Amino acid sequence: MPREGLAKAGRVLASLVLAALVGGAADKPAPLDVEHWRTVFARPDHAPTPADNPATPDKVALGAKLFEDTRLSGSGDMACATCHQADLSFSDGVDRHVGHDGQPLDRRTPPLWNLAWGLSFFWDGRAPSLEAQAMVPIENEREMAGNLQTALRALSTDAQMRKAFADAFPDDPVVTQANLAKALAAFQRTLVSPESRFDRWVKGDDKALEPDELAGLSLFVGKAGCVACHQGWRFTDEAFHDIGLPSQDKGRGPVLGVSAVDHAFKTPSLRERVWSAPYMHDGSLDTFDDVVDHYAKRVVQRPTLSADLPRKLDLDDKERSQLVAFLNTLSSDDPPRPANLPAKxxxxxxxxxxxxxxxxxxxxxxxxxxxxxxxxxxxxxxxxxxxxxxxxxxxxxxxxxxxxxxxxxxxxxxxxxxxxxxxxxxxxxxxxxxxxxxxxxx
Ligand code: HEC
Ligand code: HEC
CATH class of the missing domain: 2.60.40.420 (Cupredoxins -  blue copper proteins)
Known part of the structure; x- marks a missing residue:
């Protein structure tokens, strides 16, 4: 087990413990403490950017172009956007995308909204930054099956691309792996989900949510215990939990070499999820109803289950449909199209x-x-x-x-x-x- 992995293990365990303490100590405001939750769920003003990769319009534009460039794949017919489709919250609508070998990939394509705030990437968190993440699918035999050196060479022979790299990186005006990664990451950080109906409620518009949706919110932050993990305006604690899906995938455990977190996956954000079905790391649940059903009655009992997962969830049909109604308010009425995407x-x-x-x-x-x-x-x-x-x-x-x-x-x-x-x-x-x-x- 590499030292870095152990350090990460420590951090994750600490965050799991912290989450458990906070979850246990906080008085669950009931009935809905409107002002409290409006503060908790308020959106930040702007997305963070790392000091070593500041966003510039040229860099973001280059990243957006590369995101759709099939020269990054070995076969020349696959781009990031092949699996991460804008209209599907940058996922692909299938449980698992078919890989280059004709077999389904191990995990579902995750949506890409709001990753600027992410702490680790992939379902098992094995990539520490978006810059590091970007290189993985290109060289992955089963995803794009590309070769970085070949891709970089192809991009360098294109005069327009050379100019786009030079404009994006005036201090280092060349087509390199580092610049490719930085541009893709800078573009992805601009994918911020727009305000939804829920945000209008958060900002003080009492009429933005219907009574059933508000009841769903009360359940989400109260009795149903969802907010223990789906925290903050993005609805994720960025931590790893086993929520008792039957899948055999060990997730975070092997990454850390800590079997106590086998079957644990990164808590997904719940923003714009109406457009990104099916759900979970294995795409095994088709609808929000199925998701709520899972939490209510299908949790597989095993020692690795997260301490934050309610052990017994008593939700009647009405409460389940209220929870689903609330989940829907976190998505836009139409698939939002980000401003930085190049024209179709x-x-x-x-x-x-x-x-x-x-x-x-x-x-x-x-x-x-x-x-x-x-x-x-x-x-x-x-x-x-x-x-x-x-x-x-x-x-x-x-x-x-x-x-x-x-x-x-x-x-x-x-x-x-x-x-x-x-x-x-x-x-x-x-x-x-x-x-x-x-x-x-x-
Ligand atoms: C063949 C389909 C496919 C292609 C092509 C693809 N991805 Fe992915 N992407 C996936 C899958 C599947 C995962 C989840 C893998 C895992 O967690 O083990 C993923 C995960 C990610 C994540 C992590 C998201 C998160 O929430 O942690 C990012 C970011 C990402 N991809 C960006 C890209 C970029 C950039 C490219 C192009 C260079 C790309 N992807 C190409 C299927 C694809
Ligand atoms: C113990 C932490 C935890 C609790 C409590 C929890 N979730 Fe989750 N949630 C997760 C994790 C982790 C995943 C991803 C699991 C996986 O793929 O293996 C997830 C996935 C989801 C998804 C699918 C998102 C996607 O894009 O695939 C939805 C929807 C969801 N949860 C809603 C809820 C609701 C509603 C509740 C309350 C009834 C709830 N969650 C309670 C941690 C939690």
Whole structure:
């Protein structure tokens, strides 16, 4: 067992003991002590940044680009964003992503919101910083199966990338592993979940939560004992606990060489979790209802169970649904899209890369021009240069396309290989209409 590991073991044990003491000594305010919990759950003003990797706009922009760059993987077809998808709170919607060898990975892809405040990374906390974490998936045979040296070489041969690294690291203007890690980490620290309904309640808006949701909050911080581990505005104590899932994965234990913390995993944040099902390190629970059911009646009894886990949880159906109602208030109504993500460029049709491309604007809720004539083999680019979120739907011969949310800056490029008339509308602002005539190529 390396010395560093032992030191960490000491820290974790100390934090477990501390959490137990605090949990035991604090008088559980009942009924809900509104002012107390509003203070406890207040959000900080800004995210912390480490002194040796301050965030700059150029660095964050580079990190955002690298996050989507498939050159980081051995096969050239996988980026961080393949598994960490923005619309799914940067997870992937499956219990375990299929790895390069065709077998599911050992653990579920965790969401990436609010990691700027994290103390250790991965489900078992084996990476001490986001900078250290970033190198792991690239070289992991089963994840990106890449080779850092090959990836760095590929990036260095790209003049735009070389410039982006130089802008991001003026004191060390080169494409290196250290700079790659710093940029990815700086970008990920900007992923701060936006205010949700719960935050409006925390700020004093009594009407922001429905009575059932408030009852759920009372249970969460009271009888159900959730707050012993899901603490603070992010709802995590950053500690490791065995909560009695049947999985055989030993989690934190082997990392520390301390079998007392076998089956212990990092307490996940509960922010924006509506979008990141399924849940737990093994993705074994599909819904919040399943999660609450687990705590109420499916905990596997074993000696390593966390001292902070309620041993007997008596929750009736109504209380369970109130807890779930409360959990929902910690997520946005739509999947939030972080500001620093590069614009989405959707490409549709085999010849969408074709030149010439005509560009249509969506400024002020209007397609400009409103009608366009192209030839078969030509492509059309629709740019959201408005301040609003739009949606592009295209209907015509052999084509029926729906872009989903198309954010400001996003583009949809469509290649046409059949003549005829195509209608383009925005599903959110149906008064926006564009008529496209595709003529036979001559
Ligand atoms: C093949 C899917 C896959 C790819 C590609 C991938 N990850 Fe992950 N990521 C995972 C899984 C699975 C875990 C959890 C592994 C564990 O805990 O043992 C994880 C964990 C993480 C964590 C830790 C989060 C936490 O809460 O502790 C971060 C940060 C992260 N990934 C960032 C990245 C970055 C940056 C890249 C690109 C360089 C990347 N990932 C590529 C699947 C992936
Ligand atoms: C003893 C500490 C502890 C207590 C008490 C606790 N949790 Fe957890 N919670 C965890 C840990 C650790 C995990 C991850 C476990 C794993 O993956 O093995 C987790 C996972 C979750 C998840 C899934 C999050 C995700 O992204 O996968 C939800 C939701 C959740 N807990 C809600 C609750 C609720 C509701 C309560 C109260 C009934 C509660 N927790 C009580 C520690 C705790």
């Amino acid at each position: 460029t959707m490409v549709l049709g085999t010849n969408a890369q074709a030149i010439p491309v005509s560009t249509v604007s969506q400024k002020d809720r209007r397609f400009t021009p409103g009608a366009i004539i192209l030839k078969v083999g030509e492509a059309l680019r629709i740019l959201n240069d408005d301040t609003r979120v739009h949606n592009v739907r295209i209907d015509g011969p052999g084509k029926s396309f729906n872009s989903d949310a198309q954010n400001p800056g996003d583009t949809v490029t469509v290649g046409f290989d059949q003549p005829g008339h195509y209608d383009v509308i925005c599903g959110i602002h149906p008064e926006m209409r564009l008529s496209v005539e595709i003529a036979q190529a001559r």
